[in-house]
Amino acid sequence: MHQAFGGIDFGTSNSTVGVIRDGQARLVALEDEQPTLPSAVFFNFEDGHTYFGRRAIADYTDAIEGRLMRSLKSVLGSSLAHEKTRIKARQIGFIDIVGMFVGHLKKQLEEDAGAAVESVVLGRPVQFVDDDAEADAKAQGELEKAARAQGFKHIAFQFEPIAAALDYEQGVAREELALIVDMGGGTSDFSIVRVSPQRARSSDRKDDILANRGVHIGGTDFDRLLSIAHVMPKLGYLTPTKDGKRNLPASYFIDLATWQRINLVYTAKAMTHLRQIRFEAKRADLVERFIHIVEHRYGHALAGLVERAKIALTDQASADVTVALPGVHFAAEITRTGLEETIAADIERVSATVRQTIADAGVKAFDITAVFLTGGSTAIPLARREILSLVPQAAVIEGDMFGSVGLGLALDAQRKFS
Numbered sequence: 001m002h003q004a005f006g007g008i009d010f011g012t013s014n015s016t017v018g019v020i021r022d023g024q025a026r027l028v029a030l031e032d033e034q035p036t037l038p039s040a041v042f043f044n045f046e047d048g049h050t051y052f053g054r055r056a057i058a059d060y061t062d063a064i065e066g067r068l069m070r071s072l073k074s075v076l077g078s079s080l081a082h083e084k085t086r087i088k089a090r091q092i093g094f095i096d097i098v099g100m101f102v103g104h105l106k107k108q109l110e111e112d113a114g115a116a117v118e119s120v121v122l123g124r125p126v127q128f129v130d131d132d133a134e135a136d137a138k139a140q141g142e143l144e145k146a147a148r149a150q151g152f153k154h155i156a157f158q159f160e161p162i163a164a165a166l167d168y169e170q171g172v173a174r175e176e177l178a179l180i181v182d183m184g185g186g187t188s189d190f191s192i193v194r195v196s197p198q199r200a201r202s203s204d205r206k207d208d209i210l211a212n213r214g215v216h217i218g219g220t221d222f223d224r225l226l227s228i229a230h231v232m233p234k235l236g237y238l239t240p241t242k243d244g245k246r247n248l249p250a251s252y253f254i255d256l257a258t259w260q261r262i263n264l265v266y267t268a269k270a271m272t273h274l275r276q277i278r279f280e281a282k283r284a285d286l287v288e289r290f291i292h293i294v295e296h297r298y299g300h301a302l303a304g305l306v307e308r309a310k311i312a313l314t315d316q317a318s319a320d321v322t323v324a325l326p327g328v329h330f331a332a333e334i335t336r337t338g339l340e341e342t343i344a345a346d347i348e349r350v351s352a353t354v355r356q357t358i359a360d361a362g363v364k365a366f367d368i369t370a371v372f373l374t375g376g377s378t379a380i381p382l383a384r385r386e387i388l389s390l391v392p393q394a395a396v397i398e399g400d401m402f403g404s405v406g407l408g409l410a411l412d413a414q415r416k417f418s
Contacts, residue, residue: 005119005417006109007409009160010102010143012073012220013185013376014402015039017109018410020418025167025407028112030105031055036402037108039185041069041101043087052104060300068300071220071259072098074186077129077139085263099146106150119154121413122147123405125187126159126214156416159212160184161191163408164399168372169195170411177363178370179354179394181387182405183377186221188350189214192361192368203415210361215353217346219310219377220259222339227257227306229342230332231321235293236277236286248277248287256290257306262299270294292328301325313339314379340382351386358390365391374399 006028007018014036017028027035031053042056045065060068067087075081075094084091110117128139144155161180168178175196182189192210199208228237237253240246252274255261264270274294278287293302305321312319318335340347358365371387371394378384379401388396400407 003119003417004110004113004115004117005121005154005413006113006117007121007123007158007163007406007411007413008102008105008109008147009123009163009406009409010073010098010105011039011123011184011402011405012071012187012218013039015101015105016403016406017105017112018403018406018408018413019109019112020410020414025170025410025414027403027406028108030108035406037105039070039072039101041072041097043067043069045088050100052101057304061304067263069097069263070300070303071185072101074220074260076142077132077135080260081139081142095142095146098143099149102143102147103150106147106152116151118152119413119417120147120152121156121158121163121409121416123160123163123409124157125184125216126161126189126191126212127187127216130216154417156413158409158412159189159191160187160405161189161212161214162193162209163406163412164372164374164404165191165193165195166200166408166411167374167404168397168399168408169197169200172196172200172370175199176370177368178372179358179368179391180372181354181374181378183350183375183380183383184218185376186216186218187214188217188353188375188377190354190357192357192363210363211357213353213357213360215349217350218375219307221346222310222343222377222380223259223303223307224254224257225342225346226310226334226339227303228254230334230338231302231306232257234286234330234332235290236281236283239281239283239286241280242282244282248281252277253290256293256299257303259300259303262303265294265299266297289328289330293325296325296327298325298328309334310339310380314381336381339380343380343382347382347386350383351390354387354390366393368394370395370397372397372399372404374401374404376401 030037037053040056129135161182180191194208232253309319
């Protein structure tokens with residue numbers, strides 16, 4: 001009997017699980033026959049169960065009492081990783097919640113395999129943490145520990161853009177020098193790889209990987225920047241105190257705009273401080289809105305509205321963030337131009353990382369024959385324009401926006417464990 005194995009792409013925003021069936025890589029249906037699972041966990045206080053993915057978000061949206069956790073991957077390697085959050089009467093570590101989510105993915109993998117699965121290739125960004133090798137290694141170790149706690153015994157890691165390259169290679173007809181672009185929810189990763197039908201049969205691909213680089217910028221960062229620039233001012237951000245001598249403290253507004261930090265605002269200490277801020281504020285009415293959102297734990301709902309506006313601006317010239325939650329109503333319009341101005345500095349860092357990846361590979365930009373795009377943030381027009389302008393002669397290939405990495409991890413797992 002062959003050893004069961006799989007590949008898990010634990011993403012900041014969405015996750016997938018890849019397997020090999022009948023000699024082909026495919027994605028496991030994780031929820032409602034969908035191959036993607038939003039990386040969300042909801043602790044339902046009403047029935048005492050823990051839910052994942054779309055069900056988690058739906059329960060939260062339906063105002064069921066509980067706690068929603070999203071963007072958990074972003075805590076790896078950070079100071080938040082070993083902190084705990086209160087879930088009713090319990091204190092649960094963020095890493096333990098990461099483990100719960102990975103364990104849910106393992107369960108789905110095993111149901112598909114019809115057997116216990118102890119071997120897995122986990123995807124990882126080129127850098128969990130920018131320019132900090134120690135924190136990066138710590139992040140990988142934290143993810144490995146979380147996976148082992150769920151019963152995985154044989155664990156390997158693969159860079160996410162390399163996994164995407166392995167998926168892309170399944171469809172190439174001749175040798176290509178490819179720039180692999182994987183822009184997801186938390187990171188943007190790039191690789192320069194030689195691919196071909198012949199090379200695909202090789203078990204050792206080290207010499208075909210010419211360069212890897214990554215930067216900790218992704219879709220959730222764009223959500224945060226959009227919220228801070230266009231939504232948080234409607235809640236008092238950057239407004240002055242009554243005496244006009246200073247602006248209100250920024251930290252709580254930034255936390256509420258940041259997916260993985262929203263729950264940090266839901267504390268008694270934070271609420272006491274917010275009431276003091278309201279007393280000091282020239283626009284107490286705006287801070288009252290903020291307090292109402294925090295008291296009723298609407299933070300994730302607000303972040304979701306900003307995220308939807310960002311996605312709408314992929315195809316539209318403008319989009320409204322219309323907040324119509326019980327007890328709080330306001331709107332903020334965001335234009336495509338406004339989005340691009342807001343994220344311009346981050347996109348320049350992304351472009352600089354691509355340029356450095358090409359330089360690291362020891363090739364010229366015009367040597368690259370193909371660009372393979374995967375990850376949801378590659379849909380952002382400014383990001384796409386800036387990256388493709390660096391290699392204008394290259395053919396552009398659209399991968400499975402959310403599934404290429406998972407498929408490639410399955411192919412890598414086949415090489416390592418079959």
